[in-house]
Amino acid sequence: MNKVVASSISKKFVMALAGLFLLIFLPVHLGINFMLLKSDPEPFNSAAHFMATFPLVKVVEIMLILAILIHIVIGVIVQIQNWFSRPVGYRSGNRSKTSFFSKFMIWTGGTIFIFLIIHFTNFYFIKLGFIEGDPENFYSVAHQLFAIPGYNIFYWICFIGLGFHLYHAFTSAFQTVGLNHRIWTPVVNFVALFYAILIPAGFASIPLIIWLF
Amino acid sequence: MNITLEIWRQKNKETKGQFVTYKLEGVSSEMTFLEMLDYLNEKLVKEGGDPVAFDSDCREGICGMCGLYINGRPNGPKEGVTTCQLSMSVFNDGDTITVEPWRSKAFPVIKDLVVDRTSFDKLIEAGGYISVNTGAAPEANSILVKKENADRAFEAGICIGCGSCVAACKNASAMLFVSAKISQFALLPQGKVEAKERVRALVQTMDEFGFGNCSNTGACEAECPKEIKLVNIARLNREYYKAY
Ligand code: FES
Numbered sequence: 001m002n003k004v005v006a007s008s009i010s011k012k013f014v015m016a017l018a019g020l021f022l023l024i025f026l027p028v029h030l031g032i033n034f035m036l037l038k039s040d041p042e043p044f045n046s047a048a049h050f051m052a053t054f055p056l057v058k059v060v061e062i063m064l065i066l067a068i069l070i071h072i073v074i075g076v077i078v079q080i081q082n083w084f085s086r087p088v089g090y091r092s093g094n095r096s097k098t099s100f101f102s103k104f105m106i107w108t109g110g111t112i113f114i115f116l117i118i119h120f121t122n123f124y125f126i127k128l129g130f131i132e133g134d135p136e137n138f139y140s141v142a143h144q145l146f147a148i149p150g151y152n153i154f155y156w157i158c159f160i161g162l163g164f165h166l167y168h169a170f171t172s173a174f175q176t177v178g179l180n181h182r183i184w185t186p187v188v189n190f191v192a193l194f195y196a197i198l199i200p201a202g203f204a205s206i207p208l209i210i211w212l213f
Numbered sequence: 214m215n216i217t218l219e220i221w222r223q224k225n226k227e228t229k230g231q232f233v234t235y236k237l238e239g240v241s242s243e244m245t246f247l248e249m250l251d252y253l254n255e256k257l258v259k260e261g262g263d264p265v266a267f268d269s270d271c272r273e274g275i276c277g278m279c280g281l282y283i284n285g286r287p288n289g290p291k292e293g294v295t296t297c298q299l300s301m302s303v304f305n306d307g308d309t310i311t312v313e314p315w316r317s318k319a320f321p322v323i324k325d326l327v328v329d330r331t332s333f334d335k336l337i338e339a340g341g342y343i344s345v346n347t348g349a350a351p352e353a354n355s356i357l358v359k360k361e362n363a364d365r366a367f368e369a370g371i372c373i374g375c376g377s378c379v380a381a382c383k384n385a386s387a388m389l390f391v392s393a394k395i396s397q398f399a400l401l402p403q404g405k406v407e408a409k410e411r412v413r414a415l416v417q418t419m420d421e422f423g424f425g426n427c428s429n430t431g432a433c434e435a436e437c438p439k440e441i442k443l444v445n446i447a448r449l450n451r452e453y454y455k456a457y
Contacts, residue, residue: 082384085425092311095285102430172429180447
C-alpha cells in the first residue's frame with residue numbers, strides 16, 4: 001500500500017486534484033476583491049464577514065488550507081526527487097522544445113508561497129486571531145496596502161508568477177489525472193490560456209484602478 | 214569540413230570524467246554522426262591514443278543503442294532520428310559540437326559516452342511483455358481488434374528503448390518509455406489480461422530506479438526518434454488509477 005501512496009503517479013494525482021480545487025477558488029476570491037473598487041467599504045467588509053462566519057464556507061476554508069498545504073508539500077518533494085534524478089547535468093544545456101512555463105514551476109510556486117505568507121499575515125491570520133488587527137475592516141487594510149507603491153510592485157510581480165504557474169498547471173493537471181483527448185485537450189489549453197491571463201490580470205488591475213481613479 | 218569536438222571522457226564508473234577537445238579535419242558531410250566518431254577513433258588509435266567509447270549496433274535506427282546528447286539535444290539537432298541516423302550534413306564547417314552521454318541517475322556512465330541502461334531492461338522484465346503459450350499461430354480472425362486501437366498500439370510499440378526521453382526530460386523521467394509499453398499492450402485484447410499487474414510493476418520499478426517524476430514538459434515527445442506521443446502518458450496515468 002505504501003508504494004502506491006508514495007508512487008510518482010499517486011503523488012502527482014493528489015497534487016493535481018489539490019491544484020484543480022484551488023483553481024476553482026481563485027475566481028471567487030477575485031469576485032470579492034472587485035468590491036474593493038467601490039467607495040463604500042460595506043459590501044467588501046460584509047462579504048469578508050460572510051466568508052469568515054458562514055458554516056459551509058468554514059468547511060470549504062479547511063479544505064482550501066489543506067489543498068494549499070498538500071499541493072506545496074508534494075510539489076516540493078517531487079521537485080527534490082527530480083533534482084536528484086539527474087546528479088550530473090549537461091554542459092550544453094537543454095535545447096529541446098518544451099513548454100516554456102513548465103520549466104519554472106517550483107520558482108513561480110515559490111513566489112506564490114511568499115505572497116501567501118505576507119497575504120495571510122495581513123488578513124487571514126488576523127481573522128484567525130493569530131495576529132492583532134480588526135477582521136471587520138479588511139477593506140481599509142487592503143486600501144492601506146495598495147497605497148504603498150512598493151507593495152503594489154511586489155503584488156504585480158507575484159501575479160505574473162501566478163499567471164505563469166497557472167498556465168502550465170491548468171493544462172498539466174488534466175494530463176496527470178489521465179485526461180488527454182484529440183479534441184478536448186486543445187480546448188482545455190485554450191481555456192487555460194484565458195484563465196491564466198484573466199485571473200492574475202483581474203487581481204493586478206484592482207490596485208491599478210484604485211491608483212488611477 | 215573541419216570541426217571541433219568537445220567530448221565527455223570518463224575511464225570508468227568510479228572515476229571522474231571531463232570534456233576533451235578534438236580538432237577533426239576532413240569530415241565529409243556524407244558521413245553519419247557515428248561514422249564521424251569512427252573516423253575520429255581511427256585517428257586517435259593511429260596516434261596511439263585511447264578511442265572514444267560509444268554504443269551502437271544496428272546503425273539504422275532499430276536497436277536503440279546509440280543515443281548521444283549532441284549540442285544540447287538527444288540525437289542532435291534533427292527531429293525524428295536516432296544518433297546513428299544523424300547525418301553530418303546538418304553541421305557546418307568550423308562548428309563546435311558538444312557530445313555528452315545520457316545523464317540520469319538511472320543511467321550511470323560506464324565509460325566515455327556509454328551508459329548502463331540496465332534500468333530499462335529491468336522495466337521490460339517487470340512489465341514489457343505478455344505471458345502467452347507459444348505454439349501454432351491462432352486464427353487471425355478469432356480475436357478481433359479495432360483498426361484504430363491496433364494503430365495506436367503499433368505507434369507505441371515502435372519504441373526502441375533508446376532512452377532519448379529520459380535524456381531530454383529535465384526530470385530524467387522515464388514516463389514516455391513506460392507509457393509506450395503500456396499503450397502497446399493495454400489497447401490490445403491480449404494485453405488486457407495482465408493490465409493491472411503490468412502497470413503496477415512498471416511504475417514501481419520505474420520509481421525504484423530513481424527516474425524523476427513527470428511534470429508534463431513535453432521534452433520527451435519533442436525528442437523521441439520514433440515520435441511517440443504524450444497521450445500515452447495520460448493513458449499510463451489512467452491505467453495506473455484503474456489498477457487500484
Ligand atoms: S545503432 Fe541501432 S538505433 Fe542507432
